[in-house]
Amino acid sequence: xxxxxxVAKRAGVSPKTVSRVLNRDAPVSTKTRKAVxxxxxxxxxxxxxxxxxxxxxKSGLIGLITGAISNADEVAAPAGLPELFIVQGAQAVIExxxxxxLISDTGGRLDRVxxxxxxxxxxxxxxxxxxxDHHKPLDMALPGEGIPKVLVNCFDDLGTPAVVPDDQGGQxxxxxxxxxxxxxxxxYLTLAPALEATxxxxxxxxxxxxxxxIPFDGGLVQATDLHGSQGEHQLIWDALDKFFTADAQPTxxxxxxxxxxxxxxxxxxxxxxxxxxxxxxxxxxxxxxxSETLFPALTTAELPYSAMGxxxxxxxxxxxxGEGRPATTPIKISGEVKHRASLVRPRSRITQNxxxxxxxxxx
Amino acid sequence: xxxxxxVAKRAGVSPKTVSRVLNRDAPVSTKTRKAVxxxxxxxxxxxxxxxxxxxxxKSGLIGLITGAISNADEVAAPAGLPELFIVQGAQAVIExxxxxxLISDTGGRLDRVxxxxxxxxxxxxxxxxxxxDHHKPLDMALPGEGIPKVLVNCFDDLGTPAVVPDDQGGQxxxxxxxxxxxxxxxxYLTLAPALEATxxxxxxxxxxxxxxxIPFDGGLVQATDLHGSQGEHQLIWDALDKFFTADAQPTxxxxxxxxxxxxxxxxxxxxxxxxxxxxxxxxxxxxxxxSETLFPALTTAELPYSAMGxxxxxxxxxxxxGEGRPATTPIKISGEVKHRASLVRPRSRITQNxxxxxxxxxx
DNA sequence: CGGTGTCATGACATCGGTGTCATATGCGCT
DNA sequence: AGCGCATATGACACCGATGTCATGACACCG
Numbered sequence: 001x002x003x004x005x006x007v008a009k010r011a012g013v014s015p016k017t018v019s020r021v022l023n024r025d026a027p028v029s030t031k032t033r034k035a036v037x038x039x040x041x042x043x044x045x046x047x048x049x050x051x052x053x054x055x056x057x058k059s060g061l062i063g064l065i066t067g068a069i070s071n072a073d074e075v076a077a078p079a080g081l082p083e084l085f086i087v088q089g090a091q092a093v094i095e096x097x098x099x100x101x102l103i104s105d106t107g108g109r110l111d112r113v114x115x116x117x118x119x120x121x122x123x124x125x126x127x128x129x130x131x132x133d134h135h136k137p138l139d140m141a142l143p144g145e146g147i148p149k150v151l152v153n154c155f156d157d158l159g160t161p162a163v164v165p166d167d168q169g170g171q172x173x174x175x176x177x178x179x180x181x182x183x184x185x186x187x188y189l190t191l192a193p194a195l196e197a198t199x200x201x202x203x204x205x206x207x208x209x210x211x212x213x214i215p216f217d218g219g220l221v222q223a224t225d226l227h228g229s230q231g232e233h234q235l236i237w238d239a240l241d242k243f244f245t246a247d248a249q250p251t252x253x254x255x256x257x258x259x260x261x262x263x264x265x266x267x268x269x270x271x272x273x274x275x276x277x278x279x280x281x282x283x284x285x286x287x288x289x290x291s292e293t294l295f296p297a298l299t300t301a302e303l304p305y306s307a308m309g310x311x312x313x314x315x316x317x318x319x320x321x322g323e324g325r326p327a328t329t330p331i332k333i334s335g336e337v338k339h340r341a342s343l344v345r346p347r348s349r350i351t352q353n354x355x356x357x358x359x360x361x362x363x
Numbered sequence: 364x365x366x367x368x369x370v371a372k373r374a375g376v377s378p379k380t381v382s383r384v385l386n387r388d389a390p391v392s393t394k395t396r397k398a399v400x401x402x403x404x405x406x407x408x409x410x411x412x413x414x415x416x417x418x419x420x421k422s423g424l425i426g427l428i429t430g431a432i433s434n435a436d437e438v439a440a441p442a443g444l445p446e447l448f449i450v451q452g453a454q455a456v457i458e459x460x461x462x463x464x465l466i467s468d469t470g471g472r473l474d475r476v477x478x479x480x481x482x483x484x485x486x487x488x489x490x491x492x493x494x495x496d497h498h499k500p501l502d503m504a505l506p507g508e509g510i511p512k513v514l515v516n517c518f519d520d521l522g523t524p525a526v527v528p529d530d531q532g533g534q535x536x537x538x539x540x541x542x543x544x545x546x547x548x549x550x551y552l553t554l555a556p557a558l559e560a561t562x563x564x565x566x567x568x569x570x571x572x573x574x575x576x577i578p579f580d581g582g583l584v585q586a587t588d589l590h591g592s593q594g595e596h597q598l599i600w601d602a603l604d605k606f607f608t609a610d611a612q613p614t615x616x617x618x619x620x621x622x623x624x625x626x627x628x629x630x631x632x633x634x635x636x637x638x639x640x641x642x643x644x645x646x647x648x649x650x651x652x653x654s655e656t657l658f659p660a661l662t663t664a665e666l667p668y669s670a671m672g673x674x675x676x677x678x679x680x681x682x683x684x685g686e687g688r689p690a691t692t693p694i695k696i697s698g699e700v701k702h703r704a705s706l707v708r709p710r711s712r713i714t715q716n717x718x719x720x721x722x723x724x725x726x
Numbered sequence: 727c728g729g730t731g732t733c734a735t736g737a738c739a740t741c742g743g744t745g746t747c748a749t750a751t752g753c754g755c756t
Numbered sequence: 757a758g759c760g761c762a763t764a765t766g767a768c769a770c771c772g773a774t775g776t777c778a779t780g781a782c783a784c785c786g
Contacts, residue, residue, distance in 0.1 A: 001420075001487065003771085003772055003773085004772060004773060004774095005772075005773095013735080013736085014735065014736045014737080015736090015772085015773080015774090016735075016736060016737085016738095016773095016774075016775095017734085017735060017736075018773095019773065019774060019775095020734095020735085020774095022773095023774085025774095026733095026734085026735090027733065027734065028734075028735085029733085029734065029735090032734080032735085044508070046481065046484040046485055047485060047772085047773075048417065048485065048487060048771095048772055048773070049413075049485040049486045049487070050412075050413040050414075050416045050417045050422070050486075050487065050771095050772080050773090051413075051417050051741090051771075051772035051773040051774090052772085052773055052774080053413045053741095053773095054411065054413045054414050054417060054740095054741050054742060054743085054771095054772085054773080055740075055741050055742095055772085055773055055774050055775085056741085056773090056774075057364075057741075059413070084447060088468070091468050091470075092470065095468075095470075100465070100467075100482060100486075101466070101467075102463070102465065103464070103466045104463075104464075105451070105454050105458075107454075107455065107458075118409065119463060121409040122409055122410060122411065122412040123412045123413075123463075124364065124411060124412070124413065145407070232656075233658060233660075259652055259656050262625070262653070262656050262657060263656050263657070263658055265628075265629070265658070266628070266657060266658020266659065267658050269632050269658075270658065289622055289653075290625070290652075290653075293595075293622050293625050293626050294625060294626070294629060295596060295626055295628070295629020295630050295632075295633065296629065297596075366741085366742055366743085367742060367743060367744095368742075368743095376765075376766085377765065377766045377767080378742085378743075378744095378766090379743095379744080379745095379765075379766065379767085379768095380764085380765060380766075381743095382743065382744060383764095383765090385743095386744085388744095389763095389764085389765095390762095390763060390764065391764075391765085392763085392764060392765090395764080395765085410742085410743075411741090411742055411743070413741095413742080413743090414741075414742035414743040414744090414771090415742085415743060415744080416743095416771095417741095417742085417743080417771050417772060417773085418742085418743055418744050418745080418770075418771050418772095419743090419744075419771085420771075
């Protein structure tokens with residue numbers, strides 16, 4: 001690869017003059033500039049980032065840690081894809097700031113994080129974005145002391161700046177939308193109870209019920225575990241079974257996410273329950289590949305992952321420029337309710353046959 | 364950030380000795396080594412990658428260009444997610460080779476590729492992986508002369524090493540699996556006809572029919588366009604309408620991808636056609652979030668994107684080490700047929716009511 | 727005509743490491 | 757004791773860029 005010295009020699013000037021042409025930081029005569037540019041073109045010269053950053057002591061790099069790239073492979077991940085949207089949002093902002101993203105992947109293994117950060121340090125990254133695969137508390141302190149960091153989709157109790165989804169607000173708004181259609185028996189098929197998202201959304205669900213003076217019925221809330229287990233469909237089946245063999249059957253079902261809603265569509269159909277005529281269904285995430293493609297299209301609460309990534313990147317850039325004094329509590333990002341065909345007014349009375357298939361085995 | 368000089372001063376040795384401790388490339392007395400290590404720990408010293416690469420003229424970086432991160436946002440992308448798996452596969456291989464991936468995103472805009480490659484050149488990447496969002500011919504020559512490159516999910520006519528999916532073989536195997544269940548009327552709902560994947564898979568489909576002496580019926584092949592258009596469901600609806608109002612109705616439907624199959628599930632249900640009792644359905648891609656979650660679970664042909672990424676990365680590393688003399692024709696990567704509940708033997712006779720809802724409008 | 731200021735350019739040091747070569751120390755052997 | 761040799765360490769140059777300062781050429785002014 002040609003160097004600035006090669007260019008200088010070919011143009012018959014000093015290296016420093018070539019540098020001046022490159023950086024436009026001092027006047028250069030038109031004639032000289034042309035000669036230098038011609039030499040650069042002829043040699044295919046591209047300045048070395050390494051040489052620059054060693055002198056300036058600025059790398060122009062932002063490190064980003066994610067498990068998205070690997071997690072997307074595992075059905076196990078309750079929210080593997082979202083990380084990707086977060087990365088996208090961050091990427092767009094970082095790029096506009098003329099910096100370069102160094103993306104590293106944990107491969108799903110948290111114990112690799114220190115190594116990744118070590119590599120970042122070797123590259124002298126100016127800041128780090130840490131993206132969790134789902135909304136959760138971060139139980140370890142990240143290494144890399146002195147490097148500004150922003151957490152995304154997770155938070156710690158050390159006051160590290162963080163950006164998280166507004167799970168509670170999202171479920172609250174979504175449940176309100178269901179209530180606004182006239183539903184009173186609203187079942188909720190949650191994700192794993194231990195998840196931060198589940199706790200917060202349940203809170204939003206109850207809050208909406210309370211405000212509408214609809215009594216909370218524990219029998220209408222069932223937890224499933226979407227961790228790709230073989231018995232996944234069975235769990236959902238059993239949960240629905242409980243809903244539809246109860247005295248008062250639900251007229252709408254909230255699902256922990258869009259994927260869960262997709263499974264529910266199939267099982268309701270098998271039981272002879274039409275969506276949305278017999279029962280409305282709503283999801284969560286607005287995972288559009290699912291929500292817009294399902295038939296009927298799925299009503300769901302948008303989880304604005306891209307916006308989270310963008311916001312986090314902005315916060316980080318703010319920290320770097322020394323402007324921002326970041327909030328010590330996580331920033332919550334809210335999304336819209338996407339009202340689609342799967343949510344309609346309930347019928348006055350549900351009359352379909354309910355076939356209990358409890359105990360059936362997976363095909 | 365501490366430098367090797369700081370460490371040297373603190374340990375009371377020369378910088379060169381610190382370098383020797385770091386690289387273990389020359390004998391250092393135990394006592395000195397301990398002193399140096401202690402000084403490094405105390406100062407939190409991490410060697411500068413930039414300084415190293417400037418001297419060694421080796422960056423240890425591999426550039427990767429993708430649109431995945433952005434494309435995943437657009438429903439438009441017929442195969443936005445797959446890129447991600449490719450990245451994952453590449454990442455795993457690259458990492459094992461002690462190199463670092465520099466991932467850049469086109470943001471869906473091809474015209475940005477030259478800029479991205481320019482940035483890669485500034486970082487002196489040793490090789491470039493170019494990942495297309497779907498299997499297609501690459502109509503431009505990539506800049507960055509002299510840098511080894513491997514194309515993934517695309518190919519050119521310049522002999523650039525490339526890795527592509529075996530679309531034809533996949534659809535052939537899948538169709539064979541359908542035929543093996545006893546189906547003879549096998550409809551095919553393809554993706555957009557202009558896609559490379561559509562052409563190749565159609566070839567595989569016909570090949571399988573030919574071998575089984577099943578005559579090809581053009582009426583059983585309908586194209587849809589999944590580019591997120593509002594009329595997407597309508598198109599699928601119309602296509603299915605043609606299938607099921609024909610004289611001999613299909614007993615199985617092949618879909619251009621899993622997402623299409625998901626939409627088909629919903630529409631068949633609306634028409635009173637049960638999957639798989641009345642009609643088997645198969646997809647393509649094995650997009651597991653869909654194929655394993657749909658109810659009944661979807662039979663589909665795996666598209667081993669991760670393996671493609673891994674293979675491409677291996678090829679690139681081979682080129683770098685000067686070992687590999689790469690094939691001049693694209694390497695095709697095949698996947699397995701995943702047989703799941705949506706594909707069963709056909710009934711002898713289909714008797715369900717077929718309700719034509721042609722011309723209905725989107726909800 | 728000489729003094730002064732501006733413009734254009736180059737010489738040289740420097741950033742943080744590593745390669746090359748020189749030097750100091752210690753040990754075994756004759 | 758003197759020689760040879762391996763081990764341990766340091767001085768110095770260099771990689772490719774840029775900051776600092778110096779210098780040469782010219783125009784302008786009194």
